[in-house]
Amino acid sequence: METRSTIHSLTLILYQRLHPVKRRNWFFALLFLIPLIFLLPGEATALPADLQQEIIEVVIVGRVVDSQGVPILDAEVLALTDQHNEPLAEAHSQEDGTWVLEFREIPFHQLRVIIEHPHFQSQTHYLQSDELSIFSEDDIIQIDDITLERQISAGFWVATIVFVGVLLLIAFELLHSTTAALAGVSIIFLTSYIGGAINPDFFIFTYERGLSYIDWPVVFLVMGMMIIIAIVEGTGIFQWLAFQAYRLSRGRTWLLVLILMLITAVASALLDNFTTMLLMTPISLQIGLALGMNPLALIIPQVLASNVGGISTLVGTPTNILIGAFAGISFTDFLVNQTVGVVLALLVMGVFVLWFYRKEFRQQSRGISPKLYKKLEENAQIEDPEGLWKSGIVFILVLIGFILGERIHLSLAVTAIAGATILLIWLKPDVPHMIKAVDWTTLVFFMALFMIVGAIQEVGLISLAAEGMSRLIGDNLVLGVFVIVFGVGTISTVIANIPLTAAMLPIVRFLTVSIPGAQNQVLFYALSMGAAMGGNGTLIGGEANLVTAGITEQANTPITFKEFLKIGLPVTYLTLIIGFLWLIFHFQVY
Amino acid sequence: MSKMILCPTRGGKGSYPNQDRAIAIAKERGAEILFLYITNVEFLGLTAAPKLIDIEQEMDEMGEFMLAMAQERAENAEVKSSTTVRRGQFRKVLAKVIEEHQVGTVVLGSSAGGTGVVTEEYLQTLVDEIGAKTGVEFIVIDQGEIVNTYKP
Numbered sequence: 001m002e003t004r005s006t007i008h009s010l011t012l013i014l015y016q017r018l019h020p021v022k023r024r025n026w027f028f029a030l031l032f033l034i035p036l037i038f039l040l041p042g043e044a045t046a047l048p049a050d051l052q053q054e055i056i057e058v059v060i061v062g063r064v065v066d067s068q069g070v071p072i073l074d075a076e077v078l079a080l081t082d083q084h085n086e087p088l089a090e091a092h093s094q095e096d097g098t099w100v101l102e103f104r105e106i107p108f109h110q111l112r113v114i115i116e117h118p119h120f121q122s123q124t125h126y127l128q129s130d131e132l133s134i135f136s137e138d139d140i141i142q143i144d145d146i147t148l149e150r151q152i153s154a155g156f157w158v159a160t161i162v163f164v165g166v167l168l169l170i171a172f173e174l175l176h177s178t179t180a181a182l183a184g185v186s187i188i189f190l191t192s193y194i195g196g197a198i199n200p201d202f203f204i205f206t207y208e209r210g211l212s213y214i215d216w217p218v219v220f221l222v223m224g225m226m227i228i229i230a231i232v233e234g235t236g237i238f239q240w241l242a243f244q245a246y247r248l249s250r251g252r253t254w255l256l257v258l259i260l261m262l263i264t265a266v267a268s269a270l271l272d273n274f275t276t277m278l279l280m281t282p283i284s285l286q287i288g289l290a291l292g293m294n295p296l297a298l299i300i301p302q303v304l305a306s307n308v309g310g311i312s313t314l315v316g317t318p319t320n321i322l323i324g325a326f327a328g329i330s331f332t333d334f335l336v337n338q339t340v341g342v343v344l345a346l347l348v349m350g351v352f353v354l355w356f357y358r359k360e361f362r363q364q365s366r367g368i369s370p371k372l373y374k375k376l377e378e379n380a381q382i383e384d385p386e387g388l389w390k391s392g393i394v395f396i397l398v399l400i401g402f403i404l405g406e407r408i409h410l411s412l413a414v415t416a417i418a419g420a421t422i423l424l425i426w427l428k429p430d431v432p433h434m435i436k437a438v439d440w441t442t443l444v445f446f447m448a449l450f451m452i453v454g455a456i457q458e459v460g461l462i463s464l465a466a467e468g469m470s471r472l473i474g475d476n477l478v479l480g481v482f483v484i485v486f487g488v489g490t491i492s493t494v495i496a497n498i499p500l501t502a503a504m505l506p507i508v509r510f511l512t513v514s515i516p517g518a519q520n521q522v523l524f525y526a527l528s529m530g531a532a533m534g535g536n537g538t539l540i541g542g543e544a545n546l547v548t549a550g551i552t553e554q555a556n557t558p559i560t561f562k563e564f565l566k567i568g569l570p571v572t573y574l575t576l577i578i579g580f581l582w583l584i585f586h587f588q589v590y
Numbered sequence: 591m592s593k594m595i596l597c598p599t600r601g602g603k604g605s606y607p608n609q610d611r612a613i614a615i616a617k618e619r620g621a622e623i624l625f626l627y628i629t630n631v632e633f634l635g636l637t638a639a640p641k642l643i644d645i646e647q648e649m650d651e652m653g654e655f656m657l658a659m660a661q662e663r664a665e666n667a668e669v670k671s672s673t674t675v676r677r678g679q680f681r682k683v684l685a686k687v688i689e690e691h692q693v694g695t696v697v698l699g700s701s702a703g704g705t706g707v708v709t710e711e712y713l714q715t716l717v718d719e720i721g722a723k724t725g726v727e728f729i730v731i732d733q734g735e736i737v738n739t740y741k742p
Contacts, residue, residue, distance in 0.1 A: 555652060555656055556601060
């Protein structure tokens, strides 16, 4: 079918280009060719009609953008004259906002080019007959960019309410995050299709458009990392490290907490902080209780360190994965531009933790009884030594792949999936168990979230927020970094930072383009710092905080909201200050 | 009546006074005490973060350690003790352990700061369901003091 269509096109081009005399010769040649075309396999097509439709005499091209200069996709462009009721030509704008109106006859009279989009005010561009006279010399007219102004539709309000509703449902734990996000997506699509059919003002976006907002490289990177993490962390390495930290500290609890913080920070940077805290909390609880101290003085600092430690690498936090994929920031870029800031923030945090829990750390440890020591040692054993060294080798190779792969534009997702596959082949783990290790609910959460954020982007909420922030910040980059670091950091103390970051990405992109000097992407790093450090502010600020509290609760050692707030909030602002100063200094934004 | 005393506990400092009281009751009666830890990972249900590891296994190990600490307290008081870690719904697990170990008395801590499982209403349900069927006695302790006793 495709072959035949190509031959049709070639035939058509030849027919159009040839001199009338030569056309006659070609006519006879075509008489032989055409039956051959119909002998090719496939369905028959009505050639003459097709031929007629493909004769394009002239074109008008242009580009449509929003008030921020961002190209608008899928705007409907119609060309009308006073003589015709039906459009002479119509087109839809592409990803880059360009559109092409093709005319089968040359329009010499005044032409109206109408551009429409459900979430923008329609715009009409007039082409007078003197402008159209160019067609007598050329086949193409290019008109200037057309800017469409946003309009607040009913769809805008629905998408906005859905986005805020999903954030609240997650924040107050009224629904599982994935269920909340899926419910949001369902409402958006139902409003678009059913509401939009009743009143076009309710239209938000099509199903296909919604799917286009899903960032598949992020989904695959998260999936690959899930398998690697499940294998590495399942070996018992972190429990073993925690026990070694206890042995190394020789009962000095202040040293113990610092070593545990270091372990969780590094583990969170290389793997993920949620799983790290799942593993570190039970063993730390045991050590703390066995030492006769308040185990929360060991555990809460680890949560704080885990939320900050992840900032230094692209795979350390889900928010960094989102930022890296959106802004094209590489694994090495994160390491180079964030690590020193993160280390400084951890140092300040360590000093504050020692001061905050000074009473607990001053108490003389009573030591662990031989029976409990033996039990602790049992629980902290490396469960799979062979798996540990094999997965260690593959994990190092994956990290090298992350760093070197960017030179050949190798996607991180490909490296992660390849690493996971090598581990599956080499270690031969129980595959159904490993497939279960991929947390599909999280992946579905990501997909649904991308579509919800796409919806608020589509209806213009993000543009409004970007314009508002732009007015607030102006051309002042220092203020821009400050607002992003502290604004996002503060909001992240109560709002889940993954949806917040996803919504902030287009805003930060706009600011990166509009603020002079921001092209070094400092604002994206500011977003990374703010989103992750803000998670330390309250108990509900991060998933790792919640899961840690869940585990300690199971040992009748609950972490209350107030207790966490007392240390979490000051640590949040201390680390945000360090992060802000580091970015200002490192990127020389002054 | 069986002399086995069952003490479901989550361990931790908040449980020490109640454990001590349960141990004291066992010593008074010359009974053996069985410490029970029930692994519960329902708290993971509301998070969107991936659960990539067998957290129940980790929680079981934590439970074993908590019970080892309780057992040490019993040993110090010269009371014979044993431990068991189970998974499942509290009420069902309790009924099963009572039956398996021929328990005569269950010593429960009251709701510690709203975080425990025992509320007045819940306890009544336990007594109605399990107490009536097995004939076990329920003793409720708060901060080491007996606050209620239910005998079928």
